[in-house]
Amino acid sequence: MSNRKYNKDHEWVTVEGDIGTVGISDHAQEQLGDVVYVEVPDPGKAVEQGGEVATIESVKAASEIYSPVSGEVTEGNAALGDEPGLVNSDPYGQGWFYKIKLSNAGELDGLMDEAAYQSFLESLD
Amino acid sequence: MAAPETDIQHTPLHALHVELGGRMVPFAGYDMPVQYPSGILKEHNHTREAAGLFDVSHMGQVRLRGSGAAEALERLVPVDVVELEPGKQRYALFTNPAGGILDDLMITNAGDHLFVVVNAACKDQDIAHVRAHLGGDVALEVLDDRALLALQGPQAGVVMARLAPATTQLFFMTGAAIEIDGVGCFVTRSGYTGEDGFEISVPAARAESLARRLLAEPEVAPIGLGARDSLRLEAGLCLYGHDIDATTTPLEASLAWALSKSRRAAGARPGGYPGAEVIFEQFATGVARRRVGLKPTGRAPVREGTALVDATGRAIGQVTSGGFGPSVGGPIAMGYVETALAKAGTEIQAMLRGKPQPVTVTKMPFVAQRYYRG
Numbered sequence: 001m002s003n004r005k006y007n008k009d010h011e012w013v014t015v016e017g018d019i020g021t022v023g024i025s026d027h028a029q030e031q032l033g034d035v036v037y038v039e040v041p042d043p044g045k046a047v048e049q050g051g052e053v054a055t056i057e058s059v060k061a062a063s064e065i066y067s068p069v070s071g072e073v074t075e076g077n078a079a080l081g082d083e084p085g086l087v088n089s090d091p092y093g094q095g096w097f098y099k100i101k102l103s104n105a106g107e108l109d110g111l112m113d114e115a116a117y118q119s120f121l122e123s124l125d
Numbered sequence: 126m127a128a129p130e131t132d133i134q135h136t137p138l139h140a141l142h143v144e145l146g147g148r149m150v151p152f153a154g155y156d157m158p159v160q161y162p163s164g165i166l167k168e169h170n171h172t173r174e175a176a177g178l179f180d181v182s183h184m185g186q187v188r189l190r191g192s193g194a195a196e197a198l199e200r201l202v203p204v205d206v207v208e209l210e211p212g213k214q215r216y217a218l219f220t221n222p223a224g225g226i227l228d229d230l231m232i233t234n235a236g237d238h239l240f241v242v243v244n245a246a247c248k249d250q251d252i253a254h255v256r257a258h259l260g261g262d263v264a265l266e267v268l269d270d271r272a273l274l275a276l277q278g279p280q281a282g283v284v285m286a287r288l289a290p291a292t293t294q295l296f297f298m299t300g301a302a303i304e305i306d307g308v309g310c311f312v313t314r315s316g317y318t319g320e321d322g323f324e325i326s327v328p329a330a331r332a333e334s335l336a337r338r339l340l341a342e343p344e345v346a347p348i349g350l351g352a353r354d355s356l357r358l359e360a361g362l363c364l365y366g367h368d369i370d371a372t373t374t375p376l377e378a379s380l381a382w383a384l385s386k387s388r389r390a391a392g393a394r395p396g397g398y399p400g401a402e403v404i405f406e407q408f409a410t411g412v413a414r415r416r417v418g419l420k421p422t423g424r425a426p427v428r429e430g431t432a433l434v435d436a437t438g439r440a441i442g443q444v445t446s447g448g449f450g451p452s453v454g455g456p457i458a459m460g461y462v463e464t465a466l467a468k469a470g471t472e473i474q475a476m477l478r479g480k481p482q483p484v485t486v487t488k489m490p491f492v493a494q495r496y497y498r499g
Contacts, residue, residue, distance in 0.1 A: 033160065033164055033165055033166075033351070034164050034165055034166040036424075036426065036449035036456075037424050037425050037426055037449070037456070039425065055425075055478065057425065057426050057449070059164075059165040059166060059169075059351060059355060059448065059449050059451070060159070060165065060351060061428075062426070062428060081424070084424075
């Protein structure tokens with residue numbers, strides 16, 4: 001899990017080859033509370049870094065998901081349609097949102113690694 | 126109407142909320158728990174399955190004393206207060222001259238006085254409104270030295286019976302002065318969840334010990350404002366400032382049931398409250414819009430403020446409360462639609478993030494009420 005990178009909107013991305021997998025952090029799911037609905041993007045959708053790409057609804061409110069990287073969506077996590085609670089129970093595993101073919105791998109260098117993200121979280125308190 | 130954050134107030138249970146891990150948020154000028162560590166879904170379900178303890182001390186509690194108290198209150202609400210029997214409780218609405226709703230409230234005839242509970246965000250305005258209309262023979266006492274706890278759920282009755290056997294004499298919409306754990310309380314069998322339950326007015330100094338005593342019972346868990354909202358939405362109950370306000374009339378709000386027969390045009394004491402002419406007219410000729418239940422077909426929640434349109438895309442209303450109903454297992458909402466489209470079963474659409482989503486007008490409550498009627 002050492003290659004998981006985060007943006008300041010609490011999304012994460014892990015990369016294998018040129019395919020990234022995106023989700024939200026444990027901190028984010030905890031802040032949102034029980035997730036009841038996730039709208040994941042369709043394959044083929046072109047996404048800019050920082051652009052709105054998905055919607056997540058908790059019992060409290062709706063939030064937008066901002067893509068940590070640019071590229072083209074290759075798959076949305078269909079399992080979240082039936083079981084949105086996976087975002088809470090397994091945010092870094094089965095609770096992933098979408099896979100994306102990276103168009104600019106250099107963007108990863110601008111994201112935070114695990115240690116940097118943890119210090120970022122501490123700075124929020 | 127929320128107070129500035131610097132003026133944020135604490136209820137007598139504030140320290141207990143923090144100790145229990147409550148996530149505190151400003152609400153109606155008070156720092157209140159939106160949830161505890163178990164989370165809104167579990168808290169909601171716990172209330173439907175066992176018993177939930179809510180701090181509703183932010184609400185206003187008022188006592189009206191004097192021989193003319195019921196008559197004085199009747200001048201402000203389209204509800205029968207004069208003939209409200211001792212021990213009985215009734216839902217009421219303060220109306221304005223346009224027939225709009227200034228607040229909703231609960232009135233209990235406590236024998237030698239009327240015990241009134243109003244919404245937190247409206248309480249200062251309500252108290253001023255009542256004071257301005259009282260005769261010299263009525264004394265208004267604001268009970269700001271008392272907390273208000275709600276114990277709600279199918280096991281609330283057995284818990285209360287254990288602590289205070291006298292509570293078994295109460296049924297839905299009744300109240301009495303009852304001693305709990307040696308403390309003089311005023312208890313009503315009512316609430317805001319659709320479940321059996323109680324609201325307990327307790328001296329502020331004894332509120333925390335009573336809350337701890339209740340939480341020590343195996344059936345009881347603390348419940349925050351988040352679950353309070355999903356529970357009341359499933360029960361089809363209005364949230365003031367959202368589903369009803371000064372621009373909505375009781376008939377538009379589908380609250381005609383709350384308007385006592387005796388205060389209607391053909392009743393024994395017709396009118397005599399603000400907006401009576403408007404309300405009579407609406408009874409006679411109908412209203413252009415109505416509050417209805419809404420059931421989205423998909424899984425996406427439809428939130429407050431979402432526009433409602435008909436099949437042709439014409440605007441026909443708006444969602445006033447909406448979210449996920451844990452006991453329903455899907456999204457639920459309420460809102461106002463044109464009366465012609467207010468019939469249960471009518472298919473309309475909600476504009477969700479720019480895309481129309483099918484929604485069915487639905488009878489409320491979404492979850493069957495389980496009040497204890499004796």
